[in-house]
Amino acid sequence: MSQQYSLFSRMGRDFPLSIVHELVRELRVSRVMTPEVFTLASTAPMSEVKEIMRTHRISGIPIVDEHKLVGIISVASLICALERGEMDAPVSQFMTQKIITCHAQEPVFEALKRLDETGFGRLPVIEEDGRLVGILTKGDVMAGLLHALERLYEEAEQLERSRQPRYFFEALESDETSLMLRYRVRPDDFRNGGKASARIKQALLQIGAPPRLARRVAIATYEAEINLIIHTDDGGHIVAEICPDKITVVAHDAGPGIANIELARQPGYSTASDLAREMGFGAGMGLTNIERCADKMNIWSAIKVGTRVEMIFAVPPEETVSISS
Amino acid sequence: MKLEEIVKAVSGEMLVPPAREIEVLQAFAADLMSDVLMLAEPQMLMITGMVNAQTIRTAEMADIPAIVFVRGKRPPEEMLELAKETGIGVVLSPYTMYETSGLLYVAGLSGLGKVPVVQQR
Numbered sequence: 001m002s003q004q005y006s007l008f009s010r011m012g013r014d015f016p017l018s019i020v021h022e023l024v025r026e027l028r029v030s031r032v033m034t035p036e037v038f039t040l041a042s043t044a045p046m047s048e049v050k051e052i053m054r055t056h057r058i059s060g061i062p063i064v065d066e067h068k069l070v071g072i073i074s075v076a077s078l079i080c081a082l083e084r085g086e087m088d089a090p091v092s093q094f095m096t097q098k099i100i101t102c103h104a105q106e107p108v109f110e111a112l113k114r115l116d117e118t119g120f121g122r123l124p125v126i127e128e129d130g131r132l133v134g135i136l137t138k139g140d141v142m143a144g145l146l147h148a149l150e151r152l153y154e155e156a157e158q159l160e161r162s163r164q165p166r167y168f169f170e171a172l173e174s175d176e177t178s179l180m181l182r183y184r185v186r187p188d189d190f191r192n193g194g195k196a197s198a199r200i201k202q203a204l205l206q207i208g209a210p211p212r213l214a215r216r217v218a219i220a221t222y223e224a225e226i227n228l229i230i231h232t233d234d235g236g237h238i239v240a241e242i243c244p245d246k247i248t249v250v251a252h253d254a255g256p257g258i259a260n261i262e263l264a265r266q267p268g269y270s271t272a273s274d275l276a277r278e279m280g281f282g283a284g285m286g287l288t289n290i291e292r293c294a295d296k297m298n299i300w301s302a303i304k305v306g307t308r309v310e311m312i313f314a315v316p317p318e319e320t321v322s323i324s325s
Numbered sequence: 326m327k328l329e330e331i332v333k334a335v336s337g338e339m340l341v342p343p344a345r346e347i348e349v350l351q352a353f354a355a356d357l358m359s360d361v362l363m364l365a366e367p368q369m370l371m372i373t374g375m376v377n378a379q380t381i382r383t384a385e386m387a388d389i390p391a392i393v394f395v396r397g398k399r400p401p402e403e404m405l406e407l408a409k410e411t412g413i414g415v416v417l418s419p420y421t422m423y424e425t426s427g428l429l430y431v432a433g434l435s436g437l438g439k440v441p442v443v444q445q446r
Contacts, residue, residue, distance in 0.1 A: 194382030198411075201386065211388070212367075218386040219362055226379075268445030280358035280375045280383075284446065289363050 029111050030104040032144025033125045033134035039064040042071065042092035046081040049073055049091060062124045062132055063095050069124055069132045071095030101126050104133050112141055179207075179242040185228040185251075186235040190279050193229050196238045197222040200249070204242070213313060217247055220293035220311050223286040224251035227309070230276040232256070236306075245315050252308040258301040265291070265299075326434050328391050328414050331370065334432040335393065335418040335425050341405050344412030347390040352434050354395075354426045358383045364440055365389055372429070374422055376400050378407055385411045393429075395422040 038052050039062050052061060053075065063071040070092075077094040081087055086094075102111040102123045111123055115138060125134040181203060183196035201218035205211065221238065228236040228251055236253030258264045265287050272282025287309075291297050294311040301307040326349055332339050347368075354372035355361050358379055361371060365387035372393045373380055381404060384392055391414035394400060399417055408415045418425040430436070 191378060193379055194386065198382065198385055215367065215386070215388050219365075222382065222386045223362060263446075266446045267443045279377055279379050280356060281379070283357050283359035285359045285363050288443075289359070292363070 025107055025109055027108045027144060027148055028104070029102050029106050029108055029125055029136055030134070032108055032140050032147075033104070033136045034140055035134045037062060037124075037132065037135045039132065040073070040091055041065055042090060042095065044091050045088050046078065046091060046094060047087045049078055049081075050087065053078065060122050060135075062135065063091055064132055067132075068130055069099060069101065069126060071097045072099055072124060074121075099124060102136060103128070108141055108144060111136055112138075115141075176243070178244075179203075181240045181242070183238045184235065185225055185238060187229060187232050188275065189229055189235070190275075193226060193279075194222055197225050200238075200240045203240075204247070207242070209247075210316065213247075213315065216293045217249065217311075217313050220290045220297075220313075221249050221251075223290050223293075224249070224309050224311065226276075226281050227251065227286050228253055230272050230281060232307075247313040247315065249311045249313075250308060251311075252306060254306040255304055257303040257305055258299075258307055259303060261299055261301055326370075326429075326432070328416065330432070331391075331393065331429060331434070332416050334434075335416070335420055335428050337393065337419065338417040339414075340394075340400070340417050341408045341413070341415040343391055343414030347414060349391060349434070351436060352426070352429055353437055354422050356422075361389075362387060364437060366437065369437075370429075370434065372418075372422060372425055374398060376404070378404055380404075381407045381411060381413060384413050390414060391416065393418050393425060395420060395425045 038056060038058065040048060040052070042063050042065050049061060053059065060072055060074045062069055063073060073091055073095045077096065081089065081094050100114060100118050100120060100123060102114060102125055104125050104127055115123060122135055122137045124132055125136050127133050181200060183199065185196060186192070197218050200221055201214050204214040204217060221240070225238060228238070232253040233255045234253070236251060238249065238251050240247065240249045263269055266284070267288045268284040270282050270284035276282040287297070287299070290309065290311055295314045296312040298310040299307070328339070328343060328347055328349070331337070331349070349370040350368045351366065352370040352372055353361065353364060356373055356375045358375065361383050365371070367388040369389055370391055370393065371384055371389045372395060374395045376394055376398045380392060383389070393416045395418045397417070397419045400415065405415060420428065
């Protein structure tokens with residue numbers, strides 16, 4: 001076993017540890033900015049500036065004419081207007097026209113640098129066409145970074161959880177250790193159809209199975225799952241056993257059983273209901289596809305007793321294995 | 326081809342953006358999920374008029390990163406939720422399957438080429 005390729009030994013790998021640094025540099029302005037911005041036209045009186053600043057407790061308002069950013073007005077400009085007693089004058093007389101902006105798609109780091117360099121408290125955020133889409137303050141950046149860090153922390157925690165099976169398995173001693181996953185599949189339950197197969201695929205990827213293998217197992221299991229939904233009286237079970245060197249999936253049910261297995265295996269032969277066909281299945285290709293995806297398929301069936309389809313997948317020694325046809 | 330380019334080519338609507346940026350290499354059009362499961366290649370775009378949860382599941386199993394629903398059939402919210410959960414991109418095309426496929430083919434998205442002939446019963 002030591003020389004052999006083992007699924008369990010791969011558990012928890014293939015998860016590169018995200019680096020805080022990279023994430024922070026990846027963060028775009030559009031992700032952290034405040035998208036709702038109070039704006040005023042350049043013709044608005046300074047008294048309106050005062051009202052907006054007071055009611056909404058903000059200290060800067062972008063001035064927008066015909067969707068274009070033309071200036072910005074700050075508390076300092078407001079004080080200036082108050083001192084001169086020119087509260088009825090238009091905003092255009094007091095606004096700063098030299099505007100330092102940042103782009104929505106720009107990394108937050110760049111914008112932060114500009115905030116520091118200029119000493120401004122806020123930067124209007126514009127799209128490429130010059131349209132104002134938000135405003136960025138240092139507070140926004142802080143909150144955005146904290147949020148990103150929090151998400152990163154959650155990811156790391158999840159990663160830790162996903163790694164646990166590895167230690168779990170390594171700590172167990174037996175001649176042969178395997179992981180069993182069981183799922184109940186109900187008849188005519190197209191709504192939930194595919195859930196079992198999806199879970200099995202996720203489990204395989206989680207323990208580090210090659211994606212190509214996980215895909216083969218998923219497709220074959222899904223065909224078997226759909227068969228249980230379409231053809232059985234009372235549904236059935238799907239049981240997946242994951243061993244270090246092979247994966248076995250069994251779909252079994254308690255009837256009605258297949259009258260002629262050879263016939264059922266032939267491409268295009270189907271006894272599916274109209275409902276199944278309406279859902280896009282029942283083309284008589286299920287077993288054919290299972291045989292294509294699995295390394296080995298064993299099928300056993302008896303009328304009024306039930307059917308058992310066993311699919312065996314070898315874990316390939318290297319990852320680049322293609323679906324054999 | 327990126328999904329945004331596909332949306333543009335079919336004058337479509339992006340209903341669910343994919344979980345991560347994708348590049349589809351080829352496309353396949355079918356209403357029969359059995360056929361999709363049989364012939365799908367990873368990184369392949371699925372074009373279909375079959376609107377139910379199994380369409381999303383089929384894509385999930387077969388590593389199909391995005392689906393284009395044709396004939397202006399807008400999927401119910403529940404389906405879009407499932408697509409979001411699984412990270413699969415969903416586009417709505419106002420054209421029929423024939424025209425949707427034609428538009429994408431002309432835009433440079435190729436198909437699977439010849440597939441094996443299988444005698445049906």
